[in-house]
Amino acid sequence: MKSTRLAGNRTRNVDLVLLFLLMTIALVGYVDLHSSANVAVTGHDKAHLIRLVVGLVAATAIGFRDYRFLERWAYIIYGGVMLLLLAVLLVGDIRNGSQRWIDLGFFDLQPSELSKLAVIIALARYFHDLGERDRLGFADLWPPALMVAFPFVLILEEPDLGTGLVVLFIALTMMAVQRISWLVIGASGLAAAAAAPIMWFFVMHDYQKARVLAFMSPERHLQGDAWQVSQSMIAIGSGGLTGKGFLKGSQVQGGFVTYHETDFIFAHHAEQWGFLGSLLLLGLYLALAWWSLNIARTARDRFAMLCSVGVGAFVFWHVIINIGMVTGTLPVVGLWLPLVSYGGTATVTVMAAMGLLTSISLRRHVF
C-alpha cells in the first residue's frame, strides 16, 4: 500500500510553517475570543477551544489521508452540498431574517459554508481533468461557470451575500491561474458590469441594499448597520498604536459592538492590541495565504495545486472582506474571521481546509 510506504517520512514532511501559522492564528483568535467572553460570561470561548481541538484532530486526520480521494469524490461531494443548499431553502431554520441553517439536533449545519470547500474541490477536479491547455474559451468555461453560479444564486437566496461573494472570489482566484483567452476575460468583465444593476434591482434584498446605502453615506443611516459599524470603527480606532491592553477594550467590553464574538471579533483584537496587533494578525493571514500559494507551487499535481490556491483564496478573501467590513471599508455583508470568530461550521470548515492543505503539502515530494 502506498500509504503505508509513506508512513516513514510523513512526520518528517509535516509542513511546520503551515502548522506554526495555523497554531499562532488560532492562539491569537482564542485570546480575542476569551476577551469577548468577558463581555458576557457565556463560556463560548471554552466551546471554541473544544471546537479548535476537534477541528485540529480532524485536520490532522484529513492531512494524513491522501487528498486524492477528494479528487475522486469531488463531484459527488459537490452534488451533495448542492442538495443541502436546496434543502436549507426548503427546511432550514430562519434566524435574523435569513435561512442558512439545518438543525441536525446536535449541530446546526450551514451548507453555505460547506459549499466553499465543495466549489474548490469541484473546480480543481474540472481544471485538473481539463489538463494543461492554452487559451481556454467559452466552450471550456461554461461548466465551471455553472458550478459557481448554481451555489452562488442559492446562497444569495438564503440570503447570505458575504458567503456568496467569497464563493465568487474563490472561483475567480482559481480561474486566475488558468490560461484563459482574453476574449473570455473581456466578455466576462462586460457581463459583470451589466449584471450589477440587474443584481441591484432584482436579486439583492432590501437589507443588503440598505447596507450598501449605509456604507455609502453612514451619517444618514446612523441606526442599525451603520451604528454597528461606527461603534466597531470607534473600537478599532480608539485602539491607537499599541491598544488598550488585554480585557481593557472599553468599547467592546462595554457592549457597544454587536456581534463582537462572531463577525465583529476583530474589533476586540484591534481595540486591545492596537495597530501593531492588527498588523501582526493581518501579517499572519497574508503569510498563510502566501504559504498556501507556495504549497500550490510545489504541489505534485494540478488538482492539488488548484485546491491549495482555492483554500488560500478562501481564507484570504474571508479575512479581507471581514476586516474591510468591520473597519467600514466595505459594506456589512456578514462574514466571519477565519480561526478567530466564534462559530461551529466556520471553525470546522476552516480546519478541514487546513487539513487539505496539510495533506497536499505532505505529499509535495511524492512523485
Next chain:
Amino acid sequence: MSSEASFGGALSGASEVAHRTRRLVLVGLVFLLPWVVIVARLWFLQLERGPHYQSLASGNFVRESDITPDRGRIFDAKGRVLAENRPSYDIMASPLVLFRNKEVPQLLATKLPIDRDKLDRLIAATQTGSGAEIVVRRDVPRDQVAVVETWKNELPGIYLRISQRRYYPFDSLAAHTIGYVSGISEEEVRSWESTGYTGGDQVGRTGLERWFESILRGAPGLERNVVDVRGVEQSASVANELLGSLRRVEPVPGQELVLTLDADLTQIADDAMARTPSGGLVALDPRDGSILALYSKPGFNLNAWSGRLSNEEKRRIDNDPFKPMLNKVTSSYFPGSTYKVVTAMAGLEEGLVNPKTEVDCNGVFHYGNRDFRCWNRGGHGEVNPSSALAASCDVYFYGLGVELGIDRLARYATEFGFGEMTGVTLPGESAGLVPTKAWHETHSDGGFQFGFAVNTSVGQGDVRTTPLQLALSYAALANGGSLFYPRLVDRIQLQDGTAVYEYPRKARRQLPFKPENIRQVMRGLRAVLDTEEGTAHEYRLSYVDAAGKTGTAQVRALDTARLDGSEALFADRDHAWFVAVAPVEDPRIVVAVFVEHGGHGASAAAPVAMKVIDRYFREVLGMDEAVTAYVDGSDRKRLHELLHEPEAVAAGAPPKVSGEPSAPMFRSPKEGSGSVPEVRP
C-alpha cells in the same frame, strides 16, 4: 512513483513549472493589493484618527454626572436657618440608552405625568450617543419615585438621582429679602454655558438668593462612571482603572450667609402689620446700619415659588393688586411729611430759621396765585422748628421751601441719602427721586414752576423715597450724623462656619451739618411723641424716650380735596408713614413703617412702628422684666442700665459700632485667611 508522470494533471515540463510559478506569484501580488488597502485603512483609523476615536470611545463609556454642590445656607443673626437644603429625587435619563431603546420614552409617558414631546426634545438636544445624562423631572413626589423603582427593569436608561432642593423653614417670613430659587431655563443654560450652569440647576431669582448667587451656589463637582451600552454602571475597579483620578471632582459647597436680620423681629413686624394689606417695614440698628428686619407685605411662600409653582398660585400672585412680589422696602413712594426733616435741616443750616423762629400758621399758604393748605385746616397758630415737626405743620415748611428753592432742598435731600441707592445687597433697589429745577425742566409738563418747591418741601410733588432710605437717614440723625451703608449680611462663611468675609460697619458719609442743628431736628422729632401737640403722641412708649415723624403722603394731586381714609377708593387713599427712633439717647433701633394707601400716618403707621419697638426691647433684647419693673415703678434703674450701658446689654444684641469712616470697604476678617469672595458693591 513513476506512474505519477503520466497522471493527467501532473507537471509535464519545465515550462509548465515556470508558468505555474508565474501565475502563483501574480495571485500573490493580487493578494497583496487589498491587504495593503486594509492595512492603510487600519493605519488611518488607529493612528491618524486614533485620538478622535478615543474621545468618541470615552464619550461612549463614560457617564458624567454633575454633583450639585450644597447651596450655601442662610442664617439669621441668631443662627436660625432661613434657607437650607433638603433631599429630593429626580428622574434621570441616559440619552445613549434611550437611543437604543426607543420604546422607553413612550412607556415612561404612560407611567408618569411626563410630557413626551419635552422628553424627546431633551434627548435630541443631548449629543447623540454621548454619555451625558438628562433630568427628566425634578423633585418628584414619593409615588412617582415608587413607580420608577417598580418599573426599573422595563425602563432601561431611566433612573433616580438623589439631589437637593432649597427649603425655607419659615415659608414666607422675610420672603422678599431671602428670595427664592428656581430651575434654570433652557435659554439660560445656553447663554450661561461658560459659567458652568447645566440643565436642572437651581438659580436664585430674587432677594439674597439672587444677589449672592455666585457665592451661595458653590462649584459643581463631577462624577464619571464607566457604563456599558445599556447604561449599567461597571464596577468601581473598572472605573478606577479606566479613569483613575479623573473619576471624581469634588464639588465645592456654596458659602453661607449670616444675616443681621432677626427672624423674631421680622415675625413681630408681620404681627404688627397684621391689619395692613400692603406696605413695608424696616428696622435697623442706627449705630452701624445693621438691618434688623426687612419686611414687605403681602408676602409669598418661598417654598411654593422654589418648588413646582402651581399655575393657580402664580396667577393669584400675578393678579394680586398689592403686588406681592414687589419688595416695598426698596421701592420708592411719596414720603410725605417724613421728608420734612430735610426741609427743617436745610432751613437751620442755611440760617433761614433758628430754634426760636416762629411762624404763624393759619391753615393756608398763599404762593403765587395758588393756595397750599396745611393738613390742619384750622391752622397751628405760632409754630417753631420743633413744634412744626411735632405737629407736622405744612405751612411752616411751605414757607421754608419757597425760601430755600427746590435746588437747595435737593442738595440737603441728597446729603441725607435720598435720590441714591443705599447699597443694600438686594436686587431691584430703587434710588428714589429728588427733583431739582433741571429735573422738572425735562420731566414736567410746562417745565419748572415755582410751586414745585412748595410741594417738595413737604415730601409731595415728585419726591420719592424708599422706606430703607428713610430709616437710614433717620438713623443718621439719631446717631449724630453717620449715614451708614445698610448691613444686611453680617458675614459670609464656609460650610464649617469659618468666616471668609465680614461686612464692615461703614458710614457712607457724615452728614455735614452742625451738631446743634442735628440735635434741634431730633428735638422736633422727639416732640412728635413727647408733646401733646405731637402727631404720634398717643402711641408713645411709657418707658423709653422715642423720636419719630409721621407722614401722610397724598397719592392724588395736592389740590384735590383730601378724602378721609374710609371714604376714599383704596388706590386713592394716602400712604401712611412713620419713622421712629428709640431711645433718643444711645439709640438702638430705627423703624420705618410704610403702609401703602393706609390713610393717616399717625393712626395707620405710628402704632405699628411703636409696637415693633416695644416688642424689640421686651422680647428680642430680653428687657421685658426690666420694662415691667420700670412701668410698675419697682425698678427704674435696671432698664436705664440695659438701655444706656453697653456692658449690661443683653446677650445676642449686635455689637457696638466700631467702624470709622475711613475703614476699607472690603476687608478680610483675618489677615491672609483665604480669598475675599466677589461682592457686588
